[in-house]
Amino acid sequence: MAGRTWLQQATPITFGLKAAGWLDALERSARRLRSRADEALVLQFGGASGTLAALGTDGPAVAEALAARLGLGVPAMPWHGHRDRLAAVACAMGLVCGTAGKIARDVALLGQTEVGEAFEAPAEGRGGSSTMPHKRNPVHASVALAAAARAPGLVATMLTAMPQEHERGLGGWQAEWETLPELIRLTAGAARATADALDGLAVDPVRMRGNLDLSHGLAMSESIAMALAPLVGKSQAHTLIERASRQAHVERRPLAEVLAEDPGVTRLIGRDEIARRLVPENYLGAARLFVDRVLAAHQRRRDTNG
Amino acid sequence: MAGRTWLQQATPITFGLKAAGWLDALERSARRLRSRADEALVLQFGGASGTLAALGTDGPAVAEALAARLGLGVPAMPWHGHRDRLAAVACAMGLVCGTAGKIARDVALLGQTEVGEAFEAPAEGRGGSSTMPHKRNPVHASVALAAAARAPGLVATMLTAMPQEHERGLGGWQAEWETLPELIRLTAGAARATADALDGLAVDPVRMRGNLDLSHGLAMSESIAMALAPLVGKSQAHTLIERASRQAHVERRPLAEVLAEDPGVTRLIGRDEIARRLVPENYLGAARLFVDRVLAAHQRRRDTNG
Amino acid sequence: MAGRTWLQQATPITFGLKAAGWLDALERSARRLRSRADEALVLQFGGASGTLAALGTDGPAVAEALAARLGLGVPAMPWHGHRDRLAAVACAMGLVCGTAGKIARDVALLGQTEVGEAFEAPAEGRGGSSTMPHKRNPVHASVALAAAARAPGLVATMLTAMPQEHERGLGGWQAEWETLPELIRLTAGAARATADALDGLAVDPVRMRGNLDLSHGLAMSESIAMALAPLVGKSQAHTLIERASRQAHVERRPLAEVLAEDPGVTRLIGRDEIARRLVPENYLGAARLFVDRVLAAHQRRRDTNG
């Protein structure tokens, strides 16, 4: 399929590489969530001002017992006025939503009527129109994108609330009460929506391949340039390709054709070689290796976490 | 000194406990920064679409060599379209600013004309007024608080920018260019300002002690309640204390005096005991233990990091 | 051209209607900017605490004279501690950036390789690739979208900074210093980029028309449904259209063909009528009227403002 930069077709990639990028990012999200949760799952128990004075000399022992009962860690000291642990959890949630939004954006763009390369599996009773069956609204993607649009503001609120007054703050503390639960709810929804968007994603390889021809081979010009550069130098290779590309673009003809007519090119590489190099499948670089690496890391993580 | 909740005096703490809370939070900030930096210091090198196709079969080897030269890790695959590593760095910065702001807020509040418990060391040519020498403006604290007010918006921008299109985004990518450097600059400034505010902080223990008397001992009522509860039950203890506290508050007399006149109380605990329990220094709970724990953890971290 | 909802083709619109929507929103942006600026262009002059006491009884007169000299209004009282006027200006800027981003998003999506309906005029030396002339990177749109991604965080900072302490705040005040100028700079850039993206926008009406055929007429099914409903009731009309639409979708045939073969339909409306109703140009509703209204309002505004 086409790699796309600035919403314009660039050199080709495989769908597998795009999906591997999604998986790789989800793995990082999961790792961050676990790490931030570990850090936050510590007891907060300090009494009115954080000294446990009301418990006389029993304070620390009671704290230990309480933490054990709750399955929480025991911090060095009570932390009521320092909200960084919770804000860090919020950040990890925000990062999950951002990655969910990135995947959703890709899925939604691939499913545009004019692109048609991948579609969400239709949800029961949602996302379609009975009289417009060509419409395959990316409803799961919209949920993830909405979460990605909302999470930054909620994370910002948690960070804004951090400078709280003395041993118990005023306003900042209360601002967390609805914000963190909402953010957790939103993140869970984004994770669910991402899974729903990808489960049963309908991929159309014919359309992916067909769209590559929309540029008449121009997206493949780098491949020829790389072949010419060792023979005539980068600068001259560039000049040759630029000329042919402009001609192909203006005349709306395949780049292969234009190149094959240019003696300045054909004296350097044959027409078969030109044709071969303009086949997108022959210009995928390390895509397969990258996919394998991501899958291997994923498998290792699954093996480790049981 | 007074512990303070909702900007009102509560049970006493030590200044050491407050400062230990600051140190504990700074340690967490430093740990997070290192962890996020480790995660982000990986090579991004993928060519136009992330396949390294222009390098033929040499792509991965070139990537390895380049990463080695730059002292960066090699990721499983190029990550140009996935910005979570950078957004996670931004989050860690935001958390540092939040903690700096929390410390600064405490310092600024302690230095109010009416509180007068701690002041920033005057900066050369700043923060004072030649004709109003009583004014000791917390200029370093203001820098940290400004950073804490600005960082959340910048972090939000980095999160907002995450859902980028395909292999290279449009708008989101560009939004990072000025935001992340500004956030790093801001965080460095907040860290510097925090150090400046705390280096040579002028602490006034006499004023700290004096302010504790502003409530006529009412902030210590919990101490008496805890002594009475085992003798007459929590409910009856509460009733006795509530009555005496209201009387002391209305008559603006020391709680000790009122309690000492109340036979319902003095038949349970003697006047000496009442007096002893109303001394703030006798009601500090585990404050010292908590300080020791934080200092020990700090020392361990310093030993480990060389 | 296709109207598009959820990134899927829906019923047709005209390009003029889309552009009128852009203009209408820009008019609102301009109106808001002027209104907020008027509100904010008032003198702030109050001395140390806002009483002008240092000027004895001359304070108000000096304030009047100063405001006159600066071309500013005179407020009822000094407002150093109340930052709402500046925050309101920031909001107006944020709204401009949001509208610029909306227009830029539309432009960038229209210019995708697979859509190809409208392109930014190439900027000198930017946005193109000499060897990939099919690539017409929407560079101006990216500037506007980046501004739209960054502005919300900066606006949030200005709002966050509002609750400032007493007669001059600490941290909040300082947080404004770099934020508001940056936001103004960003807004000016977004406005410039919007103008650059639209000046000389290359519109491809052939491609717009061609893309409408991608759905084989299914995007026009509503048009037939509206014709059938008065004849057989909404429910029966819906059933007929749904059946035909599914068939056309599955068999990848034009909806017109399928309908023309369905006696249940042709006994109600003739083939010519079916064909006529499936022509997008015949199903544009009030598009022209709406465009005229927006243009008239624009002209009125220009006439008024000279």
Added chain:
Amino acid sequence: MAGRTWLQQATPITFGLKAAGWLDALERSARRLRSRADEALVLQFGGASGTLAALGTDGPAVAEALAARLGLGVPAMPWHGHRDRLAAVACAMGLVCGTAGKIARDVALLGQTEVGEAFEAPAEGRGGSSTMPHKRNPVHASVALAAAARAPGLVATMLTAMPQEHERGLGGWQAEWETLPELIRLTAGAARATADALDGLAVDPVRMRGNLDLSHGLAMSESIAMALAPLVGKSQAHTLIERASRQAHVERRPLAEVLAEDPGVTRLIGRDEIARRLVPENYLGAARLFVDRVLAAHQRRRDTNG
């Protein structure tokens, strides 16, 4: 009472001036809310793509009738893809919350145990402690401050959501659904809390006056400087005041006393004049005028709005 800048006492103000500043800002908030609401209360009615094609030629007439029925204005064209009207309402809400937070911050700081100048009327069953009756927790202020901490993130979300795709967006649109109602709810709560905090605010003029003496008259040094400047020039006046102020500060003696012992001062202005000028009540500048202006504007607005 003391004017306060950087949380330090500066030259005196009246409590009326502070309250007038609150009122003035609330008036602006109310005006903005009404103006934004007027702008937003227009019909959105456009059918699938905004052309009203499904209504044939009746679209505009139906829109007029619908708007009339709903009491809404009729816009130049449907605006489903342009969200600026709603985002502008969100901004106005954010500004209300910011002003509520500013007032609440002042109230909370005035009510600190060590300041004691003004307290919220105790809410039934909230804000107090039966055994710590000196504690008068500013519970209403905390609600307003929490709203002021949360609103900026929600406003940012509404702005972030603005660049929506084509005729109906994906993600951005959905992000508004919970955000705007939450923001409205929050703003209503902040308005209510502000009213509750100010209704029956207990003001302690004795404490206000007493706190002015905490600086031993140093906060009044500007008053003497202004008297000396016309007699010996600004520079010399400054030198005299600076010397006396430092001496008063170091020796913790009243500035009046130190000045009265300085022949360099007393040859210029007599001891009575020194004493008179150091009385805070004599150094209030235009405070009363400013209060009258704000009240007059408030009355005009009430008269106008019925």
